[in-house]
Amino acid sequence: MLDAEGVRKLDNNDKVESDMLKESGDRQVVRKGLLLLGSFCIAYLSAQYLHELSHAVAAYLAGGHAGSIHIHPFSWSYTYSFSYEHPVIVLSAGAVGSSLVSLLLYIVLIRWFRPILLPIVLIGPVSLLQNGSYWLVDFIQGSNGDACRLVRYGVPAAVVIVIGAVFLIIGIVSAVHLLCVLGLGNITFRNRLAILLIGLLTYEVAMISWQWIYNRHEFGLWLTYFASSAVLILIIAALGRYFRFNKQRLFKTNWASVFLVDLVGFGVVAALLMPVEHRMVNRKIDDFNVEIFETRPDVFPDVLTEYPSAKEMMYIVTTLKDSVYVYSLSYNYEEVEIPEKVLEFVTSSNSEHGYLRLGYDLKHPDKKLADDWQEESSVVESESWLMKVYKQQWIKLTPDVSVVYVNVRCSGEEGKFEEVFVMLDIIDWRDPEKVIEYAEKHPGVLDADEIERLKETSTAQDP
Secondary structure, eight states: OOOHHHHHHHHHHHHHHHHHHHHTSHHHHHHHHHHHHHHHHHHHHHHHHHHHHHHHHHHHHTTSBOOOEEOOSSSOOEEOOBOSSOHHHHHHHHHHHHHHHHHHHHHHHGGGOOGGGHHHHTHHHHHHHHHHHHHHHHHHHTOOSHHHHHHHTTOOHHHHHHHHHHHHHHHHHHHHHHHHHTTOSSSOHHHHHHHHIIIIIHHHHHHHHHHHHHOGGGHHHHHHHHHHHHHHHHHHHHHGGGSOOSSOOOOOOOHHHHHHHHHHHHHHHHHHHSOOOOEEEEEEETTEEEEEESSOOTTSOTTOOOOTTOEEEEEEEEEOGGGOEEEEEEEEESOTTOTHHHHHHHHHHHHHTTOEEOSBOSSSTTSBOOSSOEEEEEEETTEEEEEEEEEEEEEEOSSSOEEEEEEEEEEEETTOOOEEEEEEEEEEOOOHHHHHHHHHHSTTSSOHHHHHHHHHHHHHHOO
């Protein structure tokens, strides 16, 4: 027999269940899925930025170089940050640092959660799931990401696997907890899965489609990430039924909030995809002004041209005192078995633009420049690394003196080169005396008429 209090409780439960069934209709499922999609766009890109920022901060604190950050919504994100002395710290900081910060953010904000905060609160689970799957897939696939490099630097593989698994488990738990907070724990599995598919898998489909169109040589790796995301969605949707709140709150949405969140989320994605010139750094250091671009600026000299298969290009314009400009182009590429091809490409480009290759150092005319690869070896975190370097100097005397420095580096573990890095610098040469000294020590190399012009110009400028 039920007393009056029991009857009231049953009536209340029936009312809640009725409301929840009403809320879980197809229209609400689509509406909540679209809200989750826009929120996921913001959360995913924020997690990406937090990961790269953690790399950069660690590099700075480790005494290395904290460079620019590039975020791509459908492909690799990266930062030009490194530390030769503490590479393990910098490599591990991306996943470890961003996971700890995002988890703390989730713990703090979930206490005062409101639907409008969903994009920010979602950063926690997304960051943890992303970092965990990234380390595990990278280790399994051997894709030379952070996890593989940590193992190469001496970190035990078991440590990398355990940390990646811990991030993944915490991410799953926090995602399921968030579902319950949103009031999605007591709805049917079908509706819960539908919301997650609309909100999460839609973005994953866009990502894998982008890879198929623009990055097909890595499509298999990205397909693995896509499959792992699909499995995680199924796990989270299934676990949602086992974590229900006694007092289930209703997660009500309206089209105005959906439109606002989606507008912001899709807008950020579109902005990051736009091929516009973007100045990443503008730094004033004493007498130096450094500007770093991720797309080629209009003022960049034509002689500095990247190799056709180049990746991660960086364009730097440095203004020295007395308005002396230094233009620098750096990039890397994957065809490590043929680094000689980039030298042929650079040689052809420099020659076509009227530059002459020097056999001796311009600043030290008695020092002969090596005309072959110079091998260097070093030990980093108990691992033996081999590097071969090819350096060149090129000069052009008209209309003004300019010098191009070529630096091609191949690096990798002993006996195997894995990365090729190219650095090209062109400088407005303001020291004619060095050029004249070079011509006198190596007669017949530089144009005699131009040397005479330099002598006249130098004499006219003397006080």
